[in-house]
Amino acid sequence: MQLFYDPDVQRGPHALRAEEARHAFQVLRKRVGDELNLVDGKGGWYKATVASISKRECLIDVTLLRREAARASYSTTLLVAPTKNIDRFEWILEKTTEIGIDFIQPILTQHSERKNIRTDRLERVIESAMKQSLQAWLPALGNLCSFAEALQQSDPAGQKYLAYLGGQNTPQLHRTCRPGGHVTIAVGPEGGFSPAEAELAVSADFNFVSLGPQRLRTETAAITAVHTIAQLNW
Amino acid sequence: MQLFYDPDVQRGPHALRAEEARHAFQVLRKRVGDELNLVDGKGGWYKATVASISKRECLIDVTLLRREAARASYSTTLLVAPTKNIDRFEWILEKTTEIGIDFIQPILTQHSERKNIRTDRLERVIESAMKQSLQAWLPALGNLCSFAEALQQSDPAGQKYLAYLGGQNTPQLHRTCRPGGHVTIAVGPEGGFSPAEAELAVSADFNFVSLGPQRLRTETAAITAVHTIAQLNW
Incomplete structure (x- = not known):
């Protein structure tokens, strides 16, 4: 199945967002009358029929199939320092989206080797991974912020873990984390x-x-x- | 810590293998009298002192620190179809080496999109990941073979699993796999x-x-x- 993503999709006649329209008509050669499967990134699954195609606009007729109340029975926030090699950071976004995640917060730390990221480009990596893994929830990507700020914003009610190399007798995440609720996991830079x-x-x-x-x-x-967090909840 | 890999390293005077010598002397600027940490990829940890450097050869004086009897309390074989995009296959080699694996067997399957791989290049990815993750065991990489051949060669005494999308009520790997012994897991191509x-x-x-x-x-x-298999055994 090929999935399209449009955050503004709604029932009835709708103009498909430009990037997805290009992909549908120029790459996949969809024609009037063809069917598309769409998600809105907020748990909504839609089916649509292509109504008209012009240079300016691609109109589709949309039906809501179902709406998921939540991505999963648990939620995960990842605080992570962007890697020097941006490919490795894009891999984090792609793979955690496939596995299941809700919020990725890039952080600046003392040993950070990368001090800036292009959020728009990275958001497209996440969108693509969501579609590829057939999910209806788009993980959110925060703006790069200091580790201290990220700590302040962390959910006071959830479980909070930090992957730390310096500790003695540190418990393993899979033996200490409990299923359900909200889990925040912080992962530092190479150092x-x-x-x-x-x-x-x-x-x-x-x-x-x-x-x-x-x-x-x-x-x-x-x-x-x-x-590890996802598997505890499956 | 920086780790060097030489499969032929032994106690006493030893000529460091060419690639590692280049890296040690040209990149890391090691000099006579400097210390190196080495592994042999077969569980042996060594310490060495640089004895002499010439254009032809780099001699080191080697001491055996310790020899590990096994990589871990369990062993894992991965049967996997190489991906069309070779970067994604290199990622499999790098990441499974970091996490812990013994044998990677590339397989040809009905839906395989890639029919050939460059084993020498891929072996260097594995070597680099072993050193980077500070391990003394080099995972072995098999030559590409048919899925049928790989099945025939699988350990009759071990646990054997196949990640299959078509099954109904398929148990999850982390709920069915048992710790210890030898585990073979087969992962197919995109299709x-x-x-x-x-x-x-x-x-x-x-x-x-x-x-x-x-x-x-x-x-x-x-x-x-x-x-999943590694975590069951930690």
């Missing part, structure tokens, strides 16, 4: 979180966790942590 | 295994498993399956 950052996280009610016996790259840590 | 291939696998004592509710790309399926 890890600094001791001061770890302390700050503890004062914001974060608990140290280990992600396994090996030294993992940032993107591997992020993906396996999100997978 | 999945064909029904005939699934049948063939069943006759070779493979059990169908699900890797979660989402449609995952081949590389995501491979990485999360290997992570």
